[in-house]
Amino acid sequence: MVTIYDIAAQAGVSAMTVSRVINNTGKISDKTRAKVRRVMEELNYVPNHMARSLVLQQSKLLFLLITDITNPFYTTLARGAEDAAKKQGYRLLFGNSDENAEKEKDYVDTILSTRADGVLVAPAGDASLSHLESLRRHNVPFVLLDREVPGMDSDVVLGDTKEGARKLVDHLTSLGHRRIALINGLPAISSARLRLEGYREALKLNDLHYDEQYVLESAFEPKSDLSDIESWLDSMDPPPTAIVAGNNVLAVEVIRTLHGRGIRVPDDLSVVGFDDLGPYSEIDPFLTVISQQAYQFGYLGMQMLIERIEERDSLPQPWRRIVLPAELIVRRSAAQLPFS
Amino acid sequence: MVTIYDIAAQAGVSAMTVSRVINNTGKISDKTRAKVRRVMEELNYVPNHMARSLVLQQSKLLFLLITDITNPFYTTLARGAEDAAKKQGYRLLFGNSDENAEKEKDYVDTILSTRADGVLVAPAGDASLSHLESLRRHNVPFVLLDREVPGMDSDVVLGDTKEGARKLVDHLTSLGHRRIALINGLPAISSARLRLEGYREALKLNDLHYDEQYVLESAFEPKSDLSDIESWLDSMDPPPTAIVAGNNVLAVEVIRTLHGRGIRVPDDLSVVGFDDLGPYSEIDPFLTVISQQAYQFGYLGMQMLIERIEERDSLPQPWRRIVLPAELIVRRSAAQLPFS
DNA sequence: ATAAAAAATGTTATCGATAACATCAAATTA
DNA sequence: TAATTTGATGTTATCGATAACATTTTTTAT
Known part of the structure; x- marks a missing residue:
């Protein structure tokens, strides 16, 4: 060379x-x-960027870690992050953790040894704490996206998740539903916990009592094995008339499972969820969802990150916390109950 | 540190x-x-990876450039590439060119200055030639995915695109369609050219004559402005009974436009396309498509790339060319013509 | 015309790691 | 036991770039 x-x-x-x-x-x-x-x-x-970074002690390289590269929520978020980074003269590279804290750790190692200037992280879950501590210890600025990690203060961009869950339940009750089930992410993920909270609060406000059997906690990622959903559907007695899904992947899995059983949505059972299904959902606007401003998650998070990086020498500012609104988009997957 | x-x-x-x-x-x-x-x-x-790479003259870092990070075809491909890279002890980073040769060039610069060991590229189009020449000149191995670039020999993983286009047209004719339109990508993209060829050949084999007015060439990427699709739809006379879309994004755009005009798919007009719409299409298997083995594109491409990198010193092997089959998946978006 | 200031360019050390060679001590052999 | 091998460790130069300081050349001012 x-x-x-x-x-x-x-x-x-x-x-x-x-x-x-x-x-x-x-x-x-x-x-x-x-x-x-x-x-x-x-x-x-x-x-040669490496030689340059070696002496300058900064790389102008940022990373974005997401947990599911096939999920349109994250890819839209990635676009936002990309645009903001480019605008400020940083290069952005992506890593995909697959909802897996181990893979995430590998990426954090890569990030540390690449001496990236900062990271935007949608953490896999509470188990991410140790890698985040590692980043903090090594003085690599980061901003959390979509999920918080207990025990780790930092800048963060969140959705108004609890409120979103409430809106979904309210929407369902306004359609006459009273037996509303929730298929949620694992409790090791902060956003899943908030969704459960919002669900419970909304039930209470609607004078519905919380019944454990109507809640299933399942991994957020797509899997081939749907048996836990199957057995959960079998177990509920009396069966729910509506299901709230904790994210778009779960919504899809549930609907697939229902279709497999010949249960029509929304005719026989209503299903609502979180996060859009990407541009392709527009073909046939079907799923009623809480839509989050995915692009803004990435854009604003990136802005915060870069501010942190560039203010590094001045005295530290308090952590910032951005909460983006959650908007209910009513489509066709939830129907009025006939006898209510 | x-x-x-x-x-x-x-x-x-x-x-x-x-x-x-x-x-x-x-x-x-x-x-x-x-x-x-x-x-x-x-x-x-x-x-410190940079210091290490500086003396070793290799980084164990690979890149994957895709043209649309929100397109499930590419994200699935990315998963395949990721898995293959990890298996061989390489780290993989992603870049998103947005179907834009300029952005792609920026990434190529980043790649060169990061001294990556190799690149997997889904090129934005024929205009990518100059960056690819740059990679070649600097001796950075690369493998092309999904698209070829005239004037540049290299390893490449392609889909059997022409055959795919033929299958789609055959399917439509078997349903009685005779006025079949094509909305295709720009002719500066090799796969778009092949799709047009396949379309024309299939017409001929079915004794249908090729009529220019039934073909629109449009950018592959999602845009807000659908006016060219609108005017194209208006212009065709007599209107087609079926439309073949050159990729998933175009299929979505066409269907959206049709819906906006109150035209039902497939009742009033059939639409078929290339590439699946991601896991989310499973909610409601709607679009009849040619499905390509997206994961395999990434996986096999990565294997070829790594072989190239590791055989570097031995005498050069001839370029390899993998063509993956295109499978027709019949769903509901194309209907039998009533009076045929 | 000559000192002083400013502009243009060069030298050396350094970033963090590793290769190649050098050294020294312990173990083996004759 | 002296000679030799082997094992364990250290020294120096290097990768490609830049900071800090040094030097030379040119310009400006007196």
Whole structure:
């Protein structure tokens, strides 16, 4: 590979002069600047970012860790983060943890050893605490997205999840439903806990009592094995007339399972969920959901992150917490109960 | 940040000894190995990948460039690439070019200056040629995915696109359709060209004549402005009874536009497309498509890439070309014509 | 014209790690 | 036991770039 020394030799100057031309620092005569530029072109010079970062002690490289690259919520979020990063002159790379704290840890190691300037993390769950402590210990700024991790203070962008859960339940009760089930993410994820809370509060406000049998806690990620959903559906007695799903993946799994049993949605059973199904849901606007501003999660989170990075030397600001609203989008997957 | 020198000092050995412990090279007594390990733990040592890559001249870092991170075809592909990379001990980072050759160029610059060991590229189009030449010139191995670029020989993983287009047209004709339109990607993308070819061949084989007015070439990416689709729909006379869409995004756009006009799919007009709509399409299996093995694109491409990287010193092998089959999945978006 | 200031360029050390070679002590062999 | 091998560790140079300081050249001021 061509280095600044090759250029320096070819142009008859010192490496430092080449470095100055590249970075537009110091004083350089127009003549040598032109000559150096020309040689750089001729030799197809590409700067070595690693060597550069090694001495500068900063990489202008940021990372975004998401938990499911096939989930439109996260990919939309990624677009927002990307746009904000580009605007500020940072490069952004993505990592996909697959809802798996182990994989996430590997990415954190990569991030630490790549000496990234900062990270945007949608943590896999409470078990992420140890990696986040690792980032903190090594002084790598990070902003949490969508989920909090108990025991770790930081900047964070959240959705108004509890309120979202309430709205969904309210919507269902307004349609006459009284036996409303919840299929939720694992309790090791903060957003799942809030959804359960919101669900319970809304039940109470609607004078419905909370019944444990109507709640299933399942992993957020798509799996081939739907047997726990199957047995849960069998177990509820009397069966619910509506189901709230804790995220888009679970909504899909539930509906698939129901279809497999010949149960029609919403005719036989209503289903509502969290997060849109991506642009493709527009083909046939079906699922009634709480829509979160996915793009904003990424955009605002990235802005906060970069502010943290650049204010590093000044005295530390208090942690910031952005809560984005949750909007109910009524479509067709929840129906009025006939006899209510 | 803690370096091997800090560890060396603390453990009372030389930096080289620490390096040996880290890499398990050379001979080290159990006693010092244990001591060094202990100090590394205590100080939370994390190796600096940049310094390491600088001397080793390899980074064990690979990149995947895709053109649309919100498209399930590419995210599924990404999962495959990720799995294959991990299996071989490489780290994988993602970049999103947004179907934009300029953004793609920025990523290529990043890749070059990061001294990545190789790249998997789904090129934005024929205009990608110059960046690919840049990669080639700098001796960075790459494998193309899904699209070829004229003028650039390389390893490549393709779908059997032309055959796919034929199957779609055959399916429609078997349902009685004779006026079949095509909304396709821009001709600057190789896969779009093949789809057009396949479409024309299939028409001929079915004794239908090719009529230019039934073909629209549009950008693959999602846009807010649907006016060209609108005017195209208006212009066709007599209107088609079926539309083939060149990819999933276009299929969605067309169906949205049709819905906006009160035209029902498939009752009033049939629509078929390329590529699945992700896991979410399973809620309501609607769109009849040619399904490509997205995961395999990524997995096999990554395997080829790594083989290239690791065989680098031995004599060069001829370029390889993998063509993955295209499977027709009949769902509900194309209907039998009543009067045929 | 000459000192002083400013501009242009060069030298050396450094970032954190590893390769290649050097050294020293312990173990083995003759 | 002296000679030799082997094991364990240390030293130095290097990867490609930049900061800090040093030097040379040019310009400006007196």
